[in-house]
């Protein structure tokens with residue numbers, strides 16, 4: 001059980017939850033989060049926004065019952081975190097990296113950017129973050145030493161010049177990741193996408209989250225959620 | 236003292252707690268939570284003669300206290316499984332292979348291949364609602380269930396447990412037909428056929444339209460069916476459907492189940508298997524029960 005230290009309303013249905021969970025995790029991994037006892041039945045997969053050995057943070061959007069319950073939790077309340085699960089983003093070889101996020105898909109890119117900068121300060125990072133509306137969520141990304149460019153409404157790909165990058169990490173709606181992949185594929189050597197599927201177990205046991213790839217079916221929760229863009233058959 | 240030792244079709248299980256097919260992979264996926272060998276048994280994901288990619292589209296849909304799934308028996312095929320069977324059989328527990336198929340010939344060939352594998356039991360899945368051919372069809376009527384049980388008994392050298400569908404007009408009658416045809420045990424229930432509609436897209440959620448309902452929502456009905464089946468047959472019955480605590484497991488045992496399986500309950504609580512084994516042991520200790528058999532079928 002982790003204890004909630006803060007559950008901040010960022011506007012536009014988005015919240016930042018800070019917990020006292022001190023387990024280290026890799027960028028791109030997620031937890032199955034549960035802020036209730038028996039009902040709703042399943043825990044909710046939520047990416048790790050930040051983890052620093054003392055706290056684990058989540059950036060989430062209220063879209064239904066589970067996330068609504070999470071948003072009502074108060075500091076001092078307990079939340080169950082099952083995980084960290086999933087493979088996370090791999091080490092990136094490229095030196096001019098674009099991190100492209102759409103909506104709540106921006107969540108895992110914060111820790112990804114922070115970790116790349118920590119390990120390889122010389123690498124050039126640009127965050128391209130698309131949101132439907134402006135909110136305080138944007139401010140969260142401002143303390144990373146990287147160029148963060150925002151697009152409110154419209155297509156994120158409109159503001160990206162893939163020629164100035166050699167690697168891309170992307171997370172967001174599948175249609176956005178598909179567009180990013182298609183525009184980047186002949187230009188950037190490394191393209192990683194973080195897939196989102198409904199999940200029940202989170203550990204690879206139920207095959208509910210299968211993602212079709214060129215190498216056959218993969219479990220998004222265990223073999224993913226991060227895959228090479230060229231491997232995935234987008235829907 | 237272990238008060239939970241349970242005999243099932245000639246096998247001495249450590250306890251009557253089995254991980255249900257399709258919810259526990261091939262035994263290793265929950266190892267970060269507990270050692271799977273503490274369980275009485277593990278039933279594999281449904282295996283078919285040929286590999287199956289499973290169903291397209293949405294595979295999971297949550298319902299109030301339940302889960303609709305349409306996995307469609309995604310599996311690597313029996314030959315691929317058999318080549319790596321040691322990975323599952325090295326777990327010190329009763330290793331059960333859940334066997335599915337599109338037609339009788341496939342089931343028979345699948346069972347024959349498994350003769351060379353060091354497994355402890357076959358669980359004949361004639362109750363999967365999520366595949367078009369075969370699957371549940373054999374489990375809907377007494378004569379087809381009897382036929383397939385008889386044919387598999389002829390070829391297999393492993394004990395045979397037949398997994399029944401709650402979608403049959405009368406599941407206890409199907410159980411009797413399987414028992415008379417040589418089944419060594421029965422397990423029930425598989426999922427209840429259900430459906431969901433996405434009112435935003437105005438479409439059925441699942442590509443197959445219908446899917447299988449599991450979880451706490453089905454428990455009272457599953458319990459009733461297990462009770463009726465236990466009364467109707469003299470072979471062991473393994474009960475499942477919505478078990479999410481040791482108390483739930485105990486209800487099934489009191490209703491006459493020799494053992495229980497836990498499926499969907501693993502998802503919200505990855506420690507469930509361990510907790511049920513401990514809970515049942517403690518219950519026996521507290522109540523002066525030397526072996527859980529003393530309270531089995533008391534209802």
Ligand SMILES: Cc1cc2nc3c(=O)[nH]c(=O)nc-3n(C[C@H](O)[C@H](O)[C@H](O)COP(=O)(O)OP(=O)(O)OC[C@H]3O[C@@H](n4cnc5c(N)ncnc54)[C@H](O)[C@@H]3O)c2cc1C
Nearest residue numbers: 044045046047059060061064065066067107196197198297
């Ligand atoms: C690997 C991964 C990482 C994610 N990271 C984040 C994150 O950092 N922040 C965030 O806000 N959201 C994230 N999501 C999406 C989040 O899981 C869903 O928004 C959430 O499950 C919705 O639950 P609900 O009860 O509010 O909605 P409901 O619609 O009431 O949920 C009903 C059921 O559908 C499932 N479901 C609904 N929408 C989704 C979805 N988009 N993806 C997966 N399952 C869904 C729910 O888990 C639940 O089982 C992530 C999803 C995945 C797979």
Ligand SMILES: Cc1cc2nc3c(=O)[nH]c(=O)nc-3n(C[C@H](O)[C@H](O)[C@H](O)COP(=O)(O)O)c2cc1C
Nearest residue numbers: 255256257281304360424425449450476477498499
């Ligand atoms: C995701 C999922 C996959 C399943 N796969 C199989 C399977 O391959 N073979 C089978 O016999 N039953 C399968 N089942 C059914 C379960 O083994 C069990 O019979 C059913 O879910 C009812 O029990 P529960 O409520 O404890 O889950 C599956 C169930 C779920 C939820």
Ligand code: FES
Nearest residue numbers: 202204206207221
């Ligand atoms: S959520 Fe169960 S296998 Fe991925």
